[in-house]
Amino acid sequence: MENEIKNIRQLFKEDLKAASDVKALEDIRVKYLGRKGIVSKLMEKLPSLDKDKKPLIGKELNVLKTFIQGELKSKGEVFISKNNLMEEVDITLPGIAPSVGRLHPITKTLNEINGIFISLGFKIEEGPEIEKEFYNFEALNIPLEHPSRDAFDTFYIKGDILLRSHTSTVQIRIMEKTKPPIQAIMPGRVYRPDAVDASHSFMFHQVEGLMVDHDIKFSDLKGVLNIFTKQMFGEKTKTRFRPSFFPFTEPSAEVDISCIICRGKGCRVCSHTGWLEILGAGMVNPKVFEAVGYRATKYAGFAFGMGVERIAMLKYGIDDIRLFFENDVRFLKQF
Numbered sequence: 594m595e596n597e598i599k600n601i602r603q604l605f606k607e608d609l610k611a612a613s614d615v616k617a618l619e620d621i622r623v624k625y626l627g628r629k630g631i632v633s634k635l636m637e638k639l640p641s642l643d644k645d646k647k648p649l650i651g652k653e654l655n656v657l658k659t660f661i662q663g664e665l666k667s668k669g670e671v672f673i674s675k676n677n678l679m680e681e682v683d684i685t686l687p688g689i690a691p692s693v694g695r696l697h698p699i700t701k702t703l704n705e706i707n708g709i710f711i712s713l714g715f716k717i718e719e720g721p722e723i724e725k726e727f728y729n730f731e732a733l734n735i736p737l738e739h740p741s742r743d744a745f746d747t748f749y750i751k752g753d754i755l756l757r758s759h760t761s762t763v764q765i766r767i768m769e770k771t772k773p774p775i776q777a778i779m780p781g782r783v784y785r786p787d788a789v790d791a792s793h794s795f796m797f798h799q800v801e802g803l804m805v806d807h808d809i810k811f812s813d814l815k816g817v818l819n820i821f822t823k824q825m826f827g828e829k830t831k832t833r834f835r836p837s838f839f840p841f842t843e844p845s846a847e848v849d850i851s852c853i854i855c856r857g858k859g860c861r862v863c864s865h866t867g868w869l870e871i872l873g874a875g876m877v878n879p880k881v882f883e884a885v886g887y888r889a890t891k892y893a894g895f896a897f898g899m900g901v902e903r904i905a906m907l908k909y910g911i912d913d914i915r916l917f918f919e920n921d922v923r924f925l926k927q928f
């Protein structure tokens with residue numbers, strides 16, 4: 594029996610040497626260790642052996658079994674790692690270029706707008722998108738039941754809680770907590786219950802501006818916005834202030850830039866006027882100062898508000914606002 598064990602070990606070594614793949618190893622395992630395998634058969638004979646031989650033979654059979662298992666396992670590992678290398682890494686194939694992410698065009702435009710105002714000494718402030726009626730309307734001199742509410746209509750959540758319809762709310766929040774001098778811009782999302790089309794969205798972005806001190810004049814507003822439009826749209830851009838109305842500024846203006854497509858000659862984009870409207874602005878209405886507890890005779894200031902999507906559409910020549918929100922990579926990839 595002891596010789597037999599030795600022979601089996603030798604036989605196994607030869608079989609193992611000849612094995613060239615995982616399948617052959619499995620055949621060998623069955624041949625030796627399978628239920629009807631060579632080693633198992635010998636194990637079955639153990640009980641009929643002499644009492645004094647039993648422990649020794651039993652031990653040797655176990656050693657053989659462990660040996661076979663160990664050898665099969667390590668040769669198997671060699672096959673698997675070789676196989677994987679061959680199947681998974683073909684170094685002759687061209688590589689797969691990882692697609693690199695980039696900033697959304699609205700984020701890019703926002704960063705650019707912020708950068709220009711930061712270079713002029715403005716600080717960035719933010720306020721909540723879920724607001725109280727007071728900040729969206731009353732404090733901005735838009736009384737209940739007044740027709741000017743329609744222009745800033747919004748989604749109501751519950752009672753006097755709503756989604757802000759403009760970033761002018763943040764003017765109030767800043768002035769409530771700080772005394773002038775104030776020089777800040779306030780970027781953020783706003784919401785309006787508008788039907789979605791090429792130029793309307795129920796959610797968009799605005800950047801609000803506010804500068805308040807003892808002696809801020811309309812000419813300061815013009816100076817700041819002139820620098821902004823030139824840096825944003827190019828040195829040759831002209832700016833035009835048209836009289837307008839906002840409840841929270843007096844006087845108020847709508848600000849146009851010379852059409853960046855036709856340079857003011859008149860084209861389809863500017864409806865043949867030569868001008869493109871880009872923002873609303875004006876001197877802070879004394880009623881707003883009163884609402885935040887400032888003495889209206891003591892301070893003066895200007896405010897403005899612009900739509901970021903509109904600026905991005907003009908700058909990049911995009912004709913449909915919905916493109917910003919559809920997450921189509923073919924569109925987003927171009928920026």
Ligand code: PHE
Binds near residue numbers: 759
């Ligand atoms: N809040 C105005 C709007 O959403 C824009 C604006 C801001 C106008 C500040 C004047 C001053 O249309």
